[in-house]
Amino acid sequence: MTIEPLVGEARERLLVRAKREGLVTVGYDVMDSPLGPLWIAVGPRGVLAIHYGAKPDPRDLARISRTYGPGVLPDRRRCDRVLTELDQYFARRRRTFDLEVDLTPLTAFQRRVLTATALVPYGELTTYHEVAKRAGNEQASRAAGGAIGSNPIPIVVPCHRVVASDGSLGGYAGGLAAKRRLLALELGDAQVPRGGWPPARLER
Amino acid sequence: MSGPVTFGELLECFEREIFAYVLRLSGSRDDADDLYQETFLAAFRSWPPPRAGNERAWLYRIATNKAIDRVRQSRRVVPLRDLRLAAPERDGVTLADLRTAVRALPTGQRAAFVLRKVEGRSYAEVADVLGCSEDAARSRVAEAMKKMREAVR
Numbered sequence: 001m002t003i004e005p006l007v008g009e010a011r012e013r014l015l016v017r018a019k020r021e022g023l024v025t026v027g028y029d030v031m032d033s034p035l036g037p038l039w040i041a042v043g044p045r046g047v048l049a050i051h052y053g054a055k056p057d058p059r060d061l062a063r064i065s066r067t068y069g070p071g072v073l074p075d076r077r078r079c080d081r082v083l084t085e086l087d088q089y090f091a092r093r094r095r096t097f098d099l100e101v102d103l104t105p106l107t108a109f110q111r112r113v114l115t116a117t118a119l120v121p122y123g124e125l126t127t128y129h130e131v132a133k134r135a136g137n138e139q140a141s142r143a144a145g146g147a148i149g150s151n152p153i154p155i156v157v158p159c160h161r162v163v164a165s166d167g168s169l170g171g172y173a174g175g176l177a178a179k180r181r182l183l184a185l186e187l188g189d190a191q192v193p194r195g196g197w198p199p200a201r202l203e204r
Numbered sequence: 205m206s207g208p209v210t211f212g213e214l215l216e217c218f219e220r221e222i223f224a225y226v227l228r229l230s231g232s233r234d235d236a237d238d239l240y241q242e243t244f245l246a247a248f249r250s251w252p253p254p255r256a257g258n259e260r261a262w263l264y265r266i267a268t269n270k271a272i273d274r275v276r277q278s279r280r281v282v283p284l285r286d287l288r289l290a291a292p293e294r295d296g297v298t299l300a301d302l303r304t305a306v307r308a309l310p311t312g313q314r315a316a317f318v319l320r321k322v323e324g325r326s327y328a329e330v331a332d333v334l335g336c337s338e339d340a341a342r343s344r345v346a347e348a349m350k351k352m353r354e355a356v357r
Binding site: 003004006007009010011013014017018021023024028056061062064065070071072073074 | 209210211212213215216219220223224227233236237240241244245248249251252
């Protein structure tokens with residue numbers, strides 16, 4: 001017999017007590033998604049992070065703890081709704097997310113860029129240039145690309161729908177294979193070309 | 205070395221070994237469960253850890269003090285089923301023998317014994333956890349060993 005189940009039970013009780021004492025500000029959980037494990041954090045104002053991996057990104061933790069303190073603990077129940085909606089999305093049963101996202105720990109420019117990104121509809125594509133324009137600074141494509149590249153809440157804030165002006169896929173935190181799979185999921189069974197699309201594909 | 209910035213990091217890094225430690229110290233699942241919770245709640249309440257990179261010794265110190273407090277408050281009977289988890293295996297000595305011997309040790313010696321002989325910590329670490337000198341840690345372990353040998357002879 002291992003102590004693992006005993007530790008799990010003790011942890012549940014610890015979480016209840018820590019919550020009762022007001023020691024917990026942010027809850028997190030790890031989702032087993034079709035794209036691999038996703039580390040998900042939910043704070044008092046909504047989703048704070050979705051990270052490709054079973055372990056959190058240290059930059060996410062630093063950002064979250066600067067805003068909400070060290071009370072970041074595993075909490076499945078708190079993440080339930082995010083997990084459910086992501087499951088539905090991956091099963092093609094959901095096209096928009098009914099979730100609050102919390103971008104407060106970011107700069108004003110990052111927030112504007114990600115808000116513009118969040119408005120790109122399911123199954124459609126846009127460019128870094130277009131997002132920069134909608135965020136109020138047409139000249140700032142590169143900076144917009146940086147803000148999109150460090151999007152802490154991918155999938156829900158659909159940065160995978162943003163590609164380069166020449167039709168190539170650009171970058172993606174979860175890797176280009178993940179970006180291709182998300183786009184293929186949304187665009188039906190249409191194959192997403194390995195390198196992206198010719199520029200003509202982006203003209204709407 | 206940078207330390208954890210969140211409770212979750214500290215918990216995930218150390219919860220298994222702290223649970224195993226308090227289980228060995230107390231010999232009871234229920235007590236271990238309580239001690240685990242009290243240890244981490246105390247750590248969260250007194251956040252941040254006193255020195256980055258030294259979180260392990262900090263947690264062991266809190267756990268040891270909580271175990272000592274608990275023993276002072278009440279002496280409890282250890283269920284035999286729990287000792288199978290708590291006691292280290294030794295040839296020729298039954299679990300029941302060890303159970304009796306470990307239980308008979310004063311808490312300070314028991315902590316020193318578990319840290320050094322079961323967990324394999326250095327004397328410097330034992331001293332750090334117990335808040336005593338290395339010499340005192342050595343003598344506590346030696347005294348515990350002497351009593352254990354006598355008890356299981």
